[in-house]
Amino acid sequence: MSSYSGNGDDEYHLRESLDEEFPLGDGTADVGTTVVCPYCGASVEIALDPGSGASQDYVEDCEVCCQPWQVTVHYDDEGHAEVSVTPLGD
Numbered sequence: 001m002s003s004y005s006g007n008g009d010d011e012y013h014l015r016e017s018l019d020e021e022f023p024l025g026d027g028t029a030d031v032g033t034t035v036v037c038p039y040c041g042a043s044v045e046i047a048l049d050p051g052s053g054a055s056q057d058y059v060e061d062c063e064v065c066c067q068p069w070q071v072t073v074h075y076d077d078e079g080h081a082e083v084s085v086t087p088l089g090d
């Protein structure tokens with residue numbers, strides 16, 4: 001029970017330090033990329049949010065076939081995004 005506030009502090013602190021050491025929100029980082037859907041094979045352009053951190057992991061639906069992807073984003077020091085898309089729930 002006492003761990004609740006502790007977790008909140010850690011999360012807040014992490015976000016703060018990422019913002020200082022990795023200022024991706026200044027317009028130099030990639031804000032979009034094209035991925036190939038693992039289900040239907042379509043090339044789909046997706047938006048990226050550099051402000052969410054150097055490493056991201058989220059679910060997004062293919063806009064062609066509507067299947068859910070697990071999207072993994074990793075920014076390098078120059079703001080170039082490495083993006084991989086895999087089928088969700090594999």
Ligand SMILES: [Zn+2]
Pocket residue numbers: 037038039040041042062063064065066067
């Ligand atoms: Zn698709």
